[in-house]
Amino acid sequence: MLENTGRTELSSLGEFGLIKHLTQFIQIKNESTIKGIGDDAAVIDYKDKQTVISTDMLVEGVHFDLAYVPLKHLGYKSVSVNLSDIYAMNATPKQITVSLAMSNRFSVEALEELYQGIMMACDKHKVDIVGGDTTTAKSGLVISITAIGEANADELVYRDGAKDGDLLCVTGDLGGAYVGLQLLEREKKIFMESPGVQPDLGGNDYILERQLKPEARKDIPPLLKLLEVKPTAMIDISDGLASEILHICTQSEVGCNLYEDKIPIDPSTYNTAREFNLDPTVCALSGGEDYELLFTIDQSDFPKIKANPNITVIGHMTSRKDGVNLIAKGGTTHPLTAQGWDSILKG
Amino acid sequence: MLENTGRTELSSLGEFGLIKHLTQFIQIKNESTIKGIGDDAAVIDYKDKQTVISTDMLVEGVHFDLAYVPLKHLGYKSVSVNLSDIYAMNATPKQITVSLAMSNRFSVEALEELYQGIMMACDKHKVDIVGGDTTTAKSGLVISITAIGEANADELVYRDGAKDGDLLCVTGDLGGAYVGLQLLEREKKIFMESPGVQPDLGGNDYILERQLKPEARKDIPPLLKLLEVKPTAMIDISDGLASEILHICTQSEVGCNLYEDKIPIDPSTYNTAREFNLDPTVCALSGGEDYELLFTIDQSDFPKIKANPNITVIGHMTSRKDGVNLIAKGGTTHPLTAQGWDSILKG
Numbered sequence: 001m002l003e004n005t006g007r008t009e010l011s012s013l014g015e016f017g018l019i020k021h022l023t024q025f026i027q028i029k030n031e032s033t034i035k036g037i038g039d040d041a042a043v044i045d046y047k048d049k050q051t052v053i054s055t056d057m058l059v060e061g062v063h064f065d066l067a068y069v070p071l072k073h074l075g076y077k078s079v080s081v082n083l084s085d086i087y088a089m090n091a092t093p094k095q096i097t098v099s100l101a102m103s104n105r106f107s108v109e110a111l112e113e114l115y116q117g118i119m120m121a122c123d124k125h126k127v128d129i130v131g132g133d134t135t136t137a138k139s140g141l142v143i144s145i146t147a148i149g150e151a152n153a154d155e156l157v158y159r160d161g162a163k164d165g166d167l168l169c170v171t172g173d174l175g176g177a178y179v180g181l182q183l184l185e186r187e188k189k190i191f192m193e194s195p196g197v198q199p200d201l202g203g204n205d206y207i208l209e210r211q212l213k214p215e216a217r218k219d220i221p222p223l224l225k226l227l228e229v230k231p232t233a234m235i236d237i238s239d240g241l242a243s244e245i246l247h248i249c250t251q252s253e254v255g256c257n258l259y260e261d262k263i264p265i266d267p268s269t270y271n272t273a274r275e276f277n278l279d280p281t282v283c284a285l286s287g288g289e290d291y292e293l294l295f296t297i298d299q300s301d302f303p304k305i306k307a308n309p310n311i312t313v314i315g316h317m318t319s320r321k322d323g324v325n326l327i328a329k330g331g332t333t334h335p336l337t338a339q340g341w342d343s344i345l346k347g
Numbered sequence: 348m349l350e351n352t353g354r355t356e357l358s359s360l361g362e363f364g365l366i367k368h369l370t371q372f373i374q375i376k377n378e379s380t381i382k383g384i385g386d387d388a389a390v391i392d393y394k395d396k397q398t399v400i401s402t403d404m405l406v407e408g409v410h411f412d413l414a415y416v417p418l419k420h421l422g423y424k425s426v427s428v429n430l431s432d433i434y435a436m437n438a439t440p441k442q443i444t445v446s447l448a449m450s451n452r453f454s455v456e457a458l459e460e461l462y463q464g465i466m467m468a469c470d471k472h473k474v475d476i477v478g479g480d481t482t483t484a485k486s487g488l489v490i491s492i493t494a495i496g497e498a499n500a501d502e503l504v505y506r507d508g509a510k511d512g513d514l515l516c517v518t519g520d521l522g523g524a525y526v527g528l529q530l531l532e533r534e535k536k537i538f539m540e541s542p543g544v545q546p547d548l549g550g551n552d553y554i555l556e557r558q559l560k561p562e563a564r565k566d567i568p569p570l571l572k573l574l575e576v577k578p579t580a581m582i583d584i585s586d587g588l589a590s591e592i593l594h595i596c597t598q599s600e601v602g603c604n605l606y607e608d609k610i611p612i613d614p615s616t617y618n619t620a621r622e623f624n625l626d627p628t629v630c631a632l633s634g635g636e637d638y639e640l641l642f643t644i645d646q647s648d649f650p651k652i653k654a655n656p657n658i659t660v661i662g663h664m665t666s667r668k669d670g671v672n673l674i675a676k677g678g679t680t681h682p683l684t685a686q687g688w689d690s691i692l693k694g
Contacts, residue, residue: 039506040435041401051398054388055478057446061485088387099404099491131402138408144446144491159386
């Protein structure tokens with residue numbers, strides 16, 4: 001990933017030079033961006049709307065492995081992950097700040113690739129880069145992004161509004177990002193052991209893309225508006241379906257029945273999970289990184305969403321004392337826990 | 348710094364547990380903070396004001412050395428550094444987000460100390476912590492803070508408004524943070540060579556505090572308002588006086604005459620610089636980390652500020668073709684450059 005035809009050392013540009021170099025092609029897209037990069041702070045004016053802020057940090061060796069993640073994809077994903085939080089508020093992202101810490105093992109060309117991915121995501125979501133910080137680190141790469149968005153106060157959706165009887169809905173399909181990661185790690189292992197062997201990733205484009213280049217669901221807030229549905233609670237799926245359901249239940253003080261047979265899983269996710277001797281349902285429940293939206297709606301809104309291919313009803317909320325349960329395909333009931341992958345396999 | 352009577356491993360709490368543990372005592376101070384920590388994003392409402400955003404990243408081994416920086420001070424300084432940028436816009440900081448990446452060499456108690464410092468600074472500046480991310484890293488500590496503030500559109504001060512003939516002003520005194528750093532590095536070196544020797548830091552409280560616990564100039568925006576002075580340009584001094592003057596001159600397309608004998612330097616800074624065989628003026632010009640505010644005002648505003656002990660006039664702006672110059676104590680003129688410390692010493 002770090003090989004390039006030319007290699008420009010970071011030190012040759014200096015901090016100000018590097019920022020200027022990386023940000024030179026940034027063009028402001030939003031009227032609300034009064035002042036972007038170049039002063040002590042950015043200035044934003046949403047007039048009568050509310051400001052929504054979210055931040056995420058990605059660390060090399062923890063959140064990504066540059067052995068198989070192209071820098072351009074990494075940049076794209078870093079932005080997606082943050083914007084997903086803004087969409088999960090039913091808001092519209094408008095600006096981001098990007099802070100990078102990296103060792104001198106990275107060349108200017110490598111950072112350009114990273115920035116290309118960042119800018120591709122910003123273009124797709126019509127978001128302005130309005131600030132950031134670029135600094136050296138003794139080792140590794142750390143990316144910290146803060147996303148800023150806007151919404152009308154009455155359109156915002158929090159995590160704490162789900163009620164007993166509400167329907168639990170999810171967008172897209174789940175588990176793909178986790179299965180994609182298994183595939184990448186297997187190929188990395190083979191490559192480490194036999195460097196001559198070419199990676200066998202063919203035919204798995206969908207799940208690889210779910211892992212490497214996740215798309216934040218920009219289409220969902222306007223779709224919900226079009227359908228005239230305001231969710232009672234909403235969250236994005238970064239840590240896995242089980243963990244996010246528990247967040248909504250805890251904050252809304254409700255219980256939930258989740259039906260295993262309703263969980264949307266793509267055939268390629270299902271088949272690859274089986275190939276790895278993994279339970280596809282567990283991949284969806286605990287895999288994470290799908291960046292789909294999980295939300296609850298009032299039962300009376302069901303007719304508005306039932307025919308929509310983007311949305312699947314996977315359960316319903318109950319009273320708190322009934323607990324949070326998975327109703328398995330065989331009809332048995334299991335308390336849902338946010339335990340990680342390992343403990344599920346062992347359990 | 349990392350020794351404590353008890354040591355709780357980070358892994359014993361988990362990510363959610365750690366965030367909850369560290370943020371449990373956070374209380375919202377600002378009416379504009381609609382929703383703080385606990386959802387996908389924070390929600391802020393400034394009504395008819397503009398939003399101001401700034402972000403900074405601090406990396407262990409680059410921006411701080413835990414051999415002599417107490418974690419509480421580090422937390423305090425991380426916040427100060429960010430808020431300083433908001434004050435430099437003539438705005439009022441209201442919220443911050445805090446992202447941390449750290450290796451498991453840090454205990455929960457160590458992070459509590461860091462957070463104590465962060466919260467002390469937030470209390471002092473009446474700022475709410477509204478979000479963040481806490482993650483592990485393979486090594487070291489990275490702190491990324493984003494500060495959010497508000498201002499009336501007509502009160503904001505940018506870097507590009509200085510005019511030929513404006514007076515150049517600075518708050519407080521300069522060079523102390525850099526000289527404080529020399530003192531700490533000398534004592535660290537002695538300690539590394541002779542671990543039994545106690546550090547000799549006595550009598551240097553002021554410059555040590557300038558380095559370890561800098562104060563963002565929260566008092567200056569309201570003071571300027573009281574004095575009925577709106578600067579034509581403003582910036583905070585993080586990289587040294589010379590670099591910041593050049594930023595204002597470049598963005599405002601003006602020149603500048605800076606008078607060496609006017610640069611405010613505290614006697615303890617002066618004496619300690621001399622002890623290290625350093626030129627106190629060079630410490631002020633290139634040392635950085637003073638977090639004072641540098642601004643330009645119209646000449647007609649001079650009577651309003653001249654008696655104020657917080658503000659010193661150190662030069663005046665000229666036309667761009669006259670360049671950016673230091674008028675030395677002997678009357679000679681030298682072009683001002685933003686070169687680092689080493690190159691100045693060699694030059």
